[in-house]
Amino acid sequence: MPHSPxxxxxxxxxxxxxxxxxxxxxxxxxVVPTMGALHPGHLSLVAAAERECDLVxxxxxxxxxxxxxxxxxxxxxxxxxxxxxxxxxxRVDVVFTPAVEDMxxxxxxxxxxxxxxxxxxxxxxxxxxxxxVATIVLKLFNLTQPDVAYFGRKDLQQTLVVRQMVRDLDxxxxxxxxxxxxxxxxxxxxxxNAYLSADDRRAALVLSRALFHGAELVRGGEHDARRVLAAMxxxxxxxxxxKLEYLAIVDxxxxxxxxxxxxxxxxxxxxxxxxxxxxxxxxxxx
Amino acid sequence: MPHSPxxxxxxxxxxxxxxxxxxxxxxxxxVVPTMGALHPGHLSLVAAAERECDLVxxxxxxxxxxxxxxxxxxxxxxxxxxxxxxxxxxRVDVVFTPAVEDMxxxxxxxxxxxxxxxxxxxxxxxxxxxxxVATIVLKLFNLTQPDVAYFGRKDLQQTLVVRQMVRDLDxxxxxxxxxxxxxxxxxxxxxxNAYLSADDRRAALVLSRALFHGAELVRGGEHDARRVLAAMxxxxxxxxxxKLEYLAIVDxxxxxxxxxxxxxxxxxxxxxxxxxxxxxxxxxxx
Numbered sequence: 001m002p003h004s005p006x007x008x009x010x011x012x013x014x015x016x017x018x019x020x021x022x023x024x025x026x027x028x029x030x031v032v033p034t035m036g037a038l039h040p041g042h043l044s045l046v047a048a049a050e051r052e053c054d055l056v057x058x059x060x061x062x063x064x065x066x067x068x069x070x071x072x073x074x075x076x077x078x079x080x081x082x083x084x085x086x087x088x089x090x091r092v093d094v095v096f097t098p099a100v101e102d103m104x105x106x107x108x109x110x111x112x113x114x115x116x117x118x119x120x121x122x123x124x125x126x127x128x129x130x131x132x133v134a135t136i137v138l139k140l141f142n143l144t145q146p147d148v149a150y151f152g153r154k155d156l157q158q159t160l161v162v163r164q165m166v167r168d169l170d171x172x173x174x175x176x177x178x179x180x181x182x183x184x185x186x187x188x189x190x191x192x193n194a195y196l197s198a199d200d201r202r203a204a205l206v207l208s209r210a211l212f213h214g215a216e217l218v219r220g221g222e223h224d225a226r227r228v229l230a231a232m233x234x235x236x237x238x239x240x241x242x243k244l245e246y247l248a249i250v251d252x253x254x255x256x257x258x259x260x261x262x263x264x265x266x267x268x269x270x271x272x273x274x275x276x277x278x279x280x281x282x283x284x285x286x
Numbered sequence: 287m288p289h290s291p292x293x294x295x296x297x298x299x300x301x302x303x304x305x306x307x308x309x310x311x312x313x314x315x316x317v318v319p320t321m322g323a324l325h326p327g328h329l330s331l332v333a334a335a336e337r338e339c340d341l342v343x344x345x346x347x348x349x350x351x352x353x354x355x356x357x358x359x360x361x362x363x364x365x366x367x368x369x370x371x372x373x374x375x376x377r378v379d380v381v382f383t384p385a386v387e388d389m390x391x392x393x394x395x396x397x398x399x400x401x402x403x404x405x406x407x408x409x410x411x412x413x414x415x416x417x418x419v420a421t422i423v424l425k426l427f428n429l430t431q432p433d434v435a436y437f438g439r440k441d442l443q444q445t446l447v448v449r450q451m452v453r454d455l456d457x458x459x460x461x462x463x464x465x466x467x468x469x470x471x472x473x474x475x476x477x478x479n480a481y482l483s484a485d486d487r488r489a490a491l492v493l494s495r496a497l498f499h500g501a502e503l504v505r506g507g508e509h510d511a512r513r514v515l516a517a518m519x520x521x522x523x524x525x526x527x528x529k530l531e532y533l534a535i536v537d538x539x540x541x542x543x544x545x546x547x548x549x550x551x552x553x554x555x556x557x558x559x560x561x562x563x564x565x566x567x568x569x570x571x572x
Binding site: 012016023024026107108109110111112113114115116117118134135138139142143145164165167168169170171172 | 298302309310312393394395396397398399400401402403404420421424425428429431450451453454455456457458
């Protein structure tokens with residue numbers, strides 16, 4: 001059941017016209033902010049927007065300000081034609097894919113600083129990352145004026161940072177977080193999985209296996225975070241291709257480490273597999 | 287010609303309902319953000335909003351985050367009843383006057399950082415001031431969703447910071463800057479003028495006199511900023527109650543000092559008169 005293809009918009013002025021018309025018509029606007037290189041995780045967000053909104057906007061923008069100087073901004077996959085083909089299974093009304101120089105014209109000088117949940121883990125490993133994320137997400141919200149915005153739980157800390165910003169700045173948008181989508185063997189879907197060699201791909205499985213093992217232990221009655229972490233560490237240590245950056249069990253709102261798993265917590269992990277940096281998480285207890 | 291009194295709203299939830307209804311009805315929303323203690327400068331902004339908008343919202347909020355630790359947050363005048371009486375000459379539909387704890391609930395952790403035009407002058411004299419201004423203005427924009435927002439040119443650098451933020455973050459609002467309103471003797475209207483003793487009030491006149499003298503020199507053909515500044519300095523130095531913080535001639539967009547007054551520039555001044563800090567500015571040339 002093919003849908004009519006989306007309107008692909010590069011110009012901010014053109015987007016504003018479409019959004020203004022939709023708002024005047026009282027349409028419910030849903031936005032799915034992406035960096036492209038779409039996979040079934042993104043498409044699950046698009047499907048949710050399709051179910052709940054009158055105007056579905058997918059943004060595709062590889063945002064330079066959220067990459068560190070030695071990160072993969074240049075090599076990040078840009079696959080617009082393939083992305084459009086993948087979206088054709090869904091009703092997507094607008095794909096907004098602006099140029100970097102239109103989003104950050106010369107003289108741009110405003111950044112959003114989110115403290116608290118943005119500071120540990122990804123915030124510590126990737127200085128400035130969440131400043132870039134918060135800034136581009138707010139810009140995209142202001143451009144698309146959505147009623148609902150869809151994010152994947154795979155980027156757990158990002159969803160908390162976006163929620164914090166929306167709350168603190170009174171942004172009139174509902175943030176919807178959708179479950180992580182995984183490959184059949186457990187690997188969390190990520191555009192960066194495309195970087196993995198066959199050996200790295202196999203080695204990377206230890207991350208989701210460790211998370212599942214942790215969840216299993218908690219289901220089995222183990223509530224001591226240290227013991228759960230020790231078991232997960234042991235599994236990951238058995239895979240020499242995987243260089244752990246962090247592994248922790250955290251509060252689902254503050255991202256602070258918890259000692260006892262008495263209510264919902266998340267096991268979070270970041271690691272390098274070969275040259276590829278991967279992150280993943282799973283809920284424990286709760 | 288008394289208008290019906292505005293709806294005074296303290297609750298964010300109640301404001302959202304009024305704004306959502308206005309937007310659904312296709313009304314043009316104008317917002318005048320103030321800290322209360324209204325004077326004819328504020329009322330000129332209200333009058334502009336009244337002419338141009340269907341729904342006129344005046345916000346009254348003494349914003350703690352834009353005051354430094356040793357500044358006048360506590361003693362800043364709070365005169366809501368008088369403000370409402372002054373507004374009765376105009377059609378004001380909504381007065382939004384939230385509590386501090388509703389605007390900054392526990393855990394609030396997001397701030398807007400504007401570089402560039404926010405850095406010199408007021409930014410240097412009042413560290414963190416424009417961070418607080420940008421953050422509260424963006425919050426008020428998100429709460430009131432205005433088509434047009436009105437600011438006074440009296441706070442020149444603030445208007446540049448707000449414009450920069452609006453541009454950088456793609457905020458869908460038109461920023462309208464209205465002329466400074468002065469007392470008959472030249473003193474720029476300011477809520478802080480209420481702090482001035484009679485002697486300070488008289489001494490403070492040297493600031494506007496210096497600005498007018500500078501403008502007069504430029505009209506007379508003097509384009510060398512140093513010579514214009516020297517003449518202004520000489521006038522101000524003759525008033526011992528006035529302690530100058532800065533006096534400069536700046537570009538109207540970047541706030542950078544100019545050497546030659548070849549096109550529109552602003553003379554800007556900040557000074558302490560007694561214990562009261564005053565700022566003022568006037569256009570030169572252009």
